[in-house]
Amino acid sequence: MKPVDLWRHEARRAGLPALLGPPVLAVLMLLLATFGARLGSREENTRWMLMGALEMGVPLLAGVVAATLPSRDPVAELRLAIPHGYRPALLRRLAVTLGCTAACAVAVSAALMASGWWTFAYGGAAGQLVWLAPALWLAALGFFAAAALRSTAAATSLVAFVWTGEQLFGGALADNPAYRLLHLFATTSWGSDGWPINRLFLLATAVLLAIGGWLLLGNTERVLRGEPE
Numbered sequence: 517m518k519p520v521d522l523w524r525h526e527a528r529r530a531g532l533p534a535l536l537g538p539p540v541l542a543v544l545m546l547l548l549a550t551f552g553a554r555l556g557s558r559e560e561n562t563r564w565m566l567m568g569a570l571e572m573g574v575p576l577l578a579g580v581v582a583a584t585l586p587s588r589d590p591v592a593e594l595r596l597a598i599p600h601g602y603r604p605a606l607l608r609r610l611a612v613t614l615g616c617t618a619a620c621a622v623a624v625s626a627a628l629m630a631s632g633w634w635t636f637a638y639g640g641a642a643g644q645l646v647w648l649a650p651a652l653w654l655a656a657l658g659f660f661a662a663a664a665l666r667s668t669a670a671a672t673s674l675v676a677f678v679w680t681g682e683q684l685f686g687g688a689l690a691d692n693p694a695y696r697l698l699h700l701f702a703t704t705s706w707g708s709d710g711w712p713i714n715r716l717f718l719l720a721t722a723v724l725l726a727i728g729g730w731l732l733l734g735n736t737e738r739v740l741r742g743e744p745e
Contacts, residue, residue, distance in 0.1 A: 579654030583671035637708035656725035663732035
């Protein structure tokens with residue numbers, strides 16, 4: 517099978533919803549930026565919603581998709597028969613889906629910066645960490661949870677639980693130094709104070725989670741068990 521055919525196959529295995537979610541979110545954000553004032557939304561409210569959708573919506577999509585990808589091959593034995601190996605196939609699926617998510621997020625970020633909606637202290641390439649750091653962290657969590665729990669429902673529930681918990685308790689824990697390092701939505705919660713360290717810490721811990729998931733999926737016995745009954 518040619519490399520191009522492999523990538524096309526993995527894109528199909530990822531599923532249409534995983535590929536359509538990011539552009540749909542991007543279109544909705546651009547519509548809000550264009551018509552928010554006409555719909556009666558105040559400028560500050562519109563700006564917060566745009567940044568919130570970028571920092572919160574994009575990571576949620578990435579996390580849920582990453583949590584569901586390992587279960588796209590329902591018969592466990594078939595996973596070991598995938599050309600060039602099961603783990604490389606999963607990486608291709610992740611690259612396709614997260615690449616689509618990243619392309620849409622970069623396009624929306626650039627549009628917000630160019631149109632004046634972006635007033636955050638960090639712009640340009642550094643500004644992409646608004647969505648990139650939490651997206652990679654939740655994607656790594658979903659990937660690790662799917663490998664560790666061997667259950668799509670449990671992995672996606674964990675991603676949703678963490679995402680919701682960040683919304684509910686972010687303000688109450690804002691003064692906790694340890695929590696400030698791992699808070700996913702620091703941009704919309706407290707702005708640029710300590711933001712670079714927070715983003716770097718999220719990226720570092722995302723790498724650890726991804727490595728953990730990769731190692732777990734290298735266990736043939738675990739892969740053959742499939743999802744628990």
